[in-house]
Amino acid sequence: MAKQSKRKGKSTVGNRLFIEEEKTQMDHGKTLGGMFETFFRANGLEGLRPRTLKEHRVTFKYFFSFLEKKYPDIKYADEVTTEIIRDYVYYMSKESCQFKTDKKGLSPFTINIRLRTLKCFFKISL
Template sequence: MKQKRLFYGKTKGKSTVGNRLFIEEEKTQMDHGKTLGGMFETFFRAKGLEGLRPRTLKEHRVTFKYFLSFLEKKYPDIKYADEVTTENIRDYVYYMSKEKNLWDDHPKESCQFKTDKKGLSPFTVNIRLRTLKCFFKISL
């Protein structure tokens, strides 16, 4: 005659703890397939829904294009947002402050003057960093 077990212990049932994904793990698994440009489009739509003014949205797009241009020149292997490191951002700040020619990458060709002046003003560098801070804060 079989006896019923009254105490099952800790191993009763399916083990699901090992199969659980935490929010951070789910987010990295879903978002790693998106490129920086794709992540920016998601960020851009979210900012549009928040009610930012069209000019602010336009400046976010232009500023992010400057950053992508820098990454393509200096770090061509970086394709995803989670691959960007603090060191990459520091290099970008140094580039803007000390190395960048004043009128390079300007959208209007008529504004491209011949000058040897290097480095953007600290005000311009901070404006460009503001967009990146906001983007990486939301995206990662």
């Protein structure tokens, strides 16, 4: 038999929203920029280090610039599909330039770091 909680009432923690989120949910869906700002503030409140937060911002800058180049019509998070993420991985591995070199393609290590951040973002935000 499952152990029952002594707490009475309805659980509301999972249902809480920031004011900006409530406004965007009334529209088509959550905008990517708005979702990122919510994600960024939540990570800051969780106590992530300033360097980690800075790296999150840089990672999303790369992802948003990719979307602006290849998929300029995408403005909302629910429009990002698995196929778009795969295209982003291909772009990073074959087309993107490495830092301070003309060599095409990022290292697998860099790609995995950027994907890890995106996974956390979409897992929490959607």
